[in-house]
Amino acid sequence: MPIITEKEKVIKIYEEASKKGWVIPCLCTENLTTTEAIISAASEFAKDHGLKSVPVTLAITVQYEHRSQSRNYTHSRNWETGLKLFQADAEVLMRKGGDYENVDLLLHLDHVQHDLDAELCESDLSDFSTIMYDASNLPLEENIAKTRAFVEKKGQEIMIEGACDEIVDAGGEAHNDITTADKCADYMKRTGVDMVVANLGTEHRASGKDLKYHGEAARAIKELIGPKIVLHGTSSVSNEQVRRLFDDGVCKVNIWTALERDASPKLLEFLVHHASEAAGPKMAEALKRDGYLTEKCATGEKESLTAFTTVARQDVIFQAMKKMVREYLDMWYVF
Structure with a gap:
């Protein structure tokens, strides 16, 4: 409508x-x-x-x-x-x-x-x-x-x-x-x-x-x-x-507030898990060297459109927020 x-x-x-x-x-x-x-x-x-x-x-x-x-x-x-x-x-x-x-x-x-x-x-x-x-x-x-x-x-x-x-x-x-x-x-x-x-x-x-x-x-x-x-x-x-x-x-x-607060950790998790693809292997290695990331995150993979684009980041937020909104609807729209 x-x-x-x-x-x-x-x-x-x-x-x-x-x-x-x-x-x-x-x-x-x-x-x-x-x-x-x-x-x-x-x-x-x-x-x-x-x-x-x-x-x-x-x-x-x-x-x-x-x-x-x-x-x-x-x-x-x-x-x-x-x-x-x-x-x-x-x-x-x-x-x-x-x-x-x-x-x-x-x-x-x-x-x-x-x-x-x-x-x-x-x-x-x-x-x-x-x-x-x-x-x-x-x-x-x-x-x-x-x-x-x-x-x-x-x-x-x-x-x-x-x-x-x-x-x-x-x-x-x-x-x-x-x-x-x-x-x-x-x-x-x-x-x-x-x-x-x-x-x-x-x-x-x-x-x-x-x-x-x-x-x-x-x-x-x-x-x-x-x-x-x-x-x-x-x-x-x-x-x-x-x-x-x-x-x-x-x-x-x-x-x-809840939407923004609870979606942000999902984005951080995504970027950490895909550190090399999102920021490049050199940055991942530097963050590992400085103690911010571990060996597990320094995969050596090249930058990828599936991880470093605005679309990729926004999709993580979109899915997290959509899930939260759906949970409210499931609680309030009862039959």
């Missing part, structure tokens, strides 16, 4: 997912390899289960100071160029007659900043499916006022999620209190957002040692607002907890 951006159709996808008990994965990207790995995993899942289509969300941050993925999408580091490339890649991959027509692709703008991304917030957002409007660096009352104004202006155009907690320290030394059910329900009522990003202990800007998923807090929120919680990050969530996220009231999970 083409990319689904019409708000009524996006809402219908979430309603149908809710009936099935599905959590819709929202996977961020900052390059074509990641973009296609996400879409390809969803397509493969649909084929394997004989489904006409399955939904998946492809996301990108814009001028988010923690990490601007749109800047990283292009070596010019121009966020506008990167955002257009992100859209163009998605449109080409999802074109009619293309390779992935059995995917219902949603495009998400993640962590859109109320101040840094003001220009984007004022623009036509009809090419996107959902947006996270992020005013969480403001005191709560200012956050609510800013978010409510954005919902009033753009709420008919796009599905909006908001972040109901003030972020105390984006550097990661401090962490916020877990979001209470009353606070979350009040935020949703006063802002009019469609979904709420709550702090359930997985906030990626908290110190790693403090990360712990609080399912009891999610279930308390669910009692008041229903399954409309967006969770950011799964690194601190066990697989058993991940499988039960919909029961906790989570309808959408935003993921990125």
Whole structure:
């Protein structure tokens, strides 16, 4: 299918997912390899289960100071160029007659900043499916006022999620209190957002040692607002907890770090095992001499297109990421 951006159709996808008990994965990207790995995993899942289509969300941050993925999408580091490339890649991959027509692709703008991304917030957002409007660096009352104004202006155009907690320290030394059910329900009522990003202990800007998923807090929120919680990050969530996220009231999970972190070792392993082919026998011997590689890696083989090209490296990453995305789908899209 083409990319689904019409708000009524996006809402219908979430309603149908809710009936099935599905959590819709929202996977961020900052390059074509990641973009296609996400879409390809969803397509493969649909084929394997004989489904006409399955939904998946492809996301990108814009001028988010923690990490601007749109800047990283292009070596010019121009966020506008990167955002257009992100859209163009998605449109080409999802074109009619293309390779992935059995995917219902949603495009998400993640962590859109109320101040840094003001220009984007004022623009036509009809090419996107959902947006996270992020005013969480403001005191709560200012956050609510800013978010409510954005919902009033753009709420008919796009599905909006908001972040109901003030972020105390984006550097990661401090962490916020877990979001209470009353606070979350009040935020949703006063802002009019469609979904709420709550702090359930997985906030990626908290110190790693403090990360712990609080399912009891999610279930308390669910009692008041229903399954409309967006969770950011799964690194601190066990697989058993991940499988039960919909029961906790989570309808959408935003993921990125895990894809990059867990794909990188696969690339390192590939390059070490193919050191001579990837870097040439002289480099392999030099690394062995300096103690970075062992005799086993200095095979003496000549450089090879199967190892030293960008295509070879990207394929390793692609396959690793595709496998991880597929694992999320297998956990959340149950029958």
